[in-house]
Amino acid sequence: MAEIREAQAAPEDDTEDDYALRNKVVAAAIDATVAGDRARLTEVFEPLHPADIADLLEQVDAEDRTAILRLAGDYIDGEILSEIDEDIRDEVVETLEPRVLAEAVRELESDDVVDILEDLDEPQQEAVLDALSIVDRIAVETALSYPEFSAGRLMQREVVIAPAHWRVGDIIDHMRASTDLPEQFYHVILVDPRHQPVAYVTLGRLMSSPRDTALSDLSEESFRTFDVEEDEGDVAYAFNQYHLISAPVVDPDGRLVGVITIDDAMAVLDEEHEEDVLRLGGVGDESLSNSTLEIVKRRFPWLAINLATAILASIVISLFEDVLTAVVALAVLMPIVASMGGNAGTQSMTVAVRALATRDLTSSNAWRVIRRESMAGLMNGAIFAVVMGIVGVIWFGSPMIGLVIGVAMIVNLLVAGLSGVLVPLALDKAGVDPALAAGTFVTTVTDVVGFFAFLGLASAVLL
Secondary structure (H helix, E strand, C coil): CHHHHHHHHCCCCCCHHHHHHHHHHEEEEEEEECCCHHHHHHHCCCCCHHHHHHHHHHCCCHHHHHHHHHHHHHHCCCHHHCCCCCCHHHHHHHHHCCCHHHHHHHHCCCCHHHHHHCCCCHHHHHHHHCCHHHHHHHHHHHHHCHHHHCCHHHHHHCCEEEEECCHHHHHHHHHHHCCCCCCCCEEEEECCCCCCCCEEEHHHHHHHCCCCHHHHHHHCCCCCEEECCCEEHHHHHHHHHHHCEEEECCCCCCEEEEEEHHHHHHHHHHHHHHHHHHHHHHCCCCCCCCCHHHHHHHHHHHHHHHHHHHHHHHHHHCCCHHHHHHCCCCHHHHHHHHHHHHHHHHHHHHHHHHHCCCCCCCCHHHHHHHHHHHHHHHHHHHHHHHHHHHEEEEHHHHHHHHHHHHHHHHHHHHHHHHHHHHHHHHHCCCCCCHHHHHHHHHHHHHHHHHHHHHHHHHHHCCC
């Protein structure tokens, strides 16, 4: 145990040491659980950040996780609960004793409680809600009534407000006398008599100003509000775009109902980036915590679509059986055309999907990006056409084969550049997530066009 604590205190020189430390911690936690030694398990957890304890619970199997949770008891607090992957959170909530669960959720901010609740089944939601005070329960249920992935779900109800006519001394005295300030906040929000936010003041400017300074004189230019039903993706984009630290959320009448802080906004951005990466691989929002059946259900539809598009490419090939039978070299070179087109298309598509996600690719610059990717595909196609033309001549002793694959390479890489941008744009326009669907369609286009150009040209020239 001392070895683990020393390793945690020492600076890590490389990733391999970090992996080794994680494995030791997991092994120590399991050993303590098997021995039923709660003191030892607590000693393992003590130096760890709540996020690291959550990682530990995610890494072990369901049986070990249940045993650890039951032995850890009161040690599982709200911070740990909020860090646990949503795919196993309902399992964790179900395992915890009602008393432990109640203590865990009571210490959380309202936005963290909502984040936990929205991924749970109804029985687990009731268990968490029952643990809250009447005031907190009403606040959380109100937040849950807002649309999923909206600002209302993302905001926290705990907020520091002050009348717009107050001075620095007034708000300082008010905060010192208050017993229920948020655990973390960055702004004091100024409101008018109708409880509508009109400005905000950073704590830094507040604490560095004389007591008789009017709060309205310290307000920030970055002030902006978000509607309670605004999409959380739009909120996160605004935080990143305009360098916001926190921002008030208002109801349809413009009244203050909560505040969104930068940590929650950046968490949304991180989730969206992670989803884009996973969807580009056709695995949606899959995680290591999913069961085998869940993985099969999530992957099957896209594998089925991929099979259908592969059959389409095979049908194109079957149209040229005669030339393939007559010139065996074409069968040898054909995979090169498909592979180069597929890779080139994926490169363009990745850039386009990322640009759409960050809103850098819009209708105002779409044609410029399409022209750029087309020219890049055309130039790369010309370079590799020369290379493959030479390879065709040297390998098979036939200048015509070199010509055929060279021209096919130019056509396919040009089409790859075009489809890599046009397909994501078309899907985005149709309301389909480009990150999830673009890869299959771009690959289909490059395969079909590549085979048709290569084999069609071979039929015209070589037969």
